[in-house]
Amino acid sequence: MHAVLRDVRATLVPDMTGPHGPLPPVMLVLTVLTGLVDAFSYLLLGHVFVANMTGNVVLMGFALAGAPGFSAPASAVALVSFAAGALSGGSTVHRAGAHRGRQLQHALLLETAFVTAAMTVALLSGRPYAGGARFTLIVLLGLGLGVQNAVVRALAVPDLTTTVLTRTLTGAIADSRLAKGPGSRAGRRALSAAAMLAGAFLGALSLLNGHPALPLMIAAVLLAALSTAATQFARSDAPWTRPPGPA
Template identity: 65%
Template sequence: MHPVLRDAWTTVVPDRQDRHGPLPPLMVALTVVTGLVDAFSYLVLGHVFVANMTGNVVFSGFALAGAAGFSLAASLAALLSFVAGALLGGRIAHRARAHRGWVLHLALLVETTLVVAAYAVAEAAGDPYGDVVRYVLIVLLGIGMGVQNAAARALAVPDLTTTVLTLTLTGMASDSRAAGGGGGRTGRRALSALAMFGGALAGAAVVLHVSAALPLLLAGVLLAGATAASYVLTRSDAGWTEPV
């Protein structure tokens, strides 16, 4: 098997002796969730992200400069909600830091609840959403993605941050054999990018052709599955459960 494909395969089906145990495939699933949720927020809630905070900082600058289609209030709401979620996720991570399975499970319980609640609000309100519903959705999803990002940071699975691809793509290029590097983890990095791309593609497709709220339902289903899987992981005492 080609090294890149083998690297991708071992990310989805990790070896039992892997330092990160069964965490990598769950992080890939959360990366898909990011694509779904950001597709919804950008296409339905206006030019705002709930997971990509770099974009919101840039959008805030656009709005202040008077560019059409950008809302400073929406960008700031997303930023503040994400920070609040990251604070909550950090508290979860620090309280459960002795067992990485518990860190993931508790974070997913919170995130799943918030995303499912956002779906319920979106479905009940019906598209197009008024300003109040729009900001409720931004806050719910921003907090949820902040929790996810904080948990991913605490788990520290290499190249699977679930929300940020800039460093992942940089590493894939700068560590490649073409750049004089060893080409390590290229498959994992490419898989991470494809997971977010796939989530964004699916999210955009259902928003444009099926239902505005459907990406949130899909994200909720993925998160529910990941939450159930992570509960099983809390019973493990293998080496991967120890903090990095």
């Protein structure tokens, strides 16, 4: 239990001289954002994910089989948009050079632009979101989350992928002492799952009891705050800003 609590503390209040510096809590905030955005897209855009592509492929399978309430075109648009966002994010990361602070800053500014544009569309469009407004929202959010996943992959902070929890949870169990493993970093992995849960809960709660665009408004505020912090990170020359070595 003490090891788990130490792991939680080290993730929330990281050692700034460590290999990942301030990145772990940034990844947790981006995980909350993922939950927010997917709550909005799944509940209001017709059962489609814009961040979780594994789930999106499954939903497309449901739609192709004729299950009611699912849309193959919406899932396909989300997949293509996410791929385009990942391409854009990857290009942005590579242009930023071998400095993780600049990589994060440039990618967050791009993601902020996409999510803010989606928020504007949501505010100006009448609910329910249908037709062109619905697909515009899917495209903008898919682009933004594709960018996010590209930079998160480049930053390579262990167990904090911001979207994929299956591998995280598997590692927490399979690497545990109970399974005769080397140690599971259970605290960090539990925080990742809790952050996704918190984002999904907050997103669903806010759109069900407030304005439907509220999850995107919260996401835009989080991104603005992270972008401001990343501006400072981009000026750092601390060891964590250098690309991580092999895992």
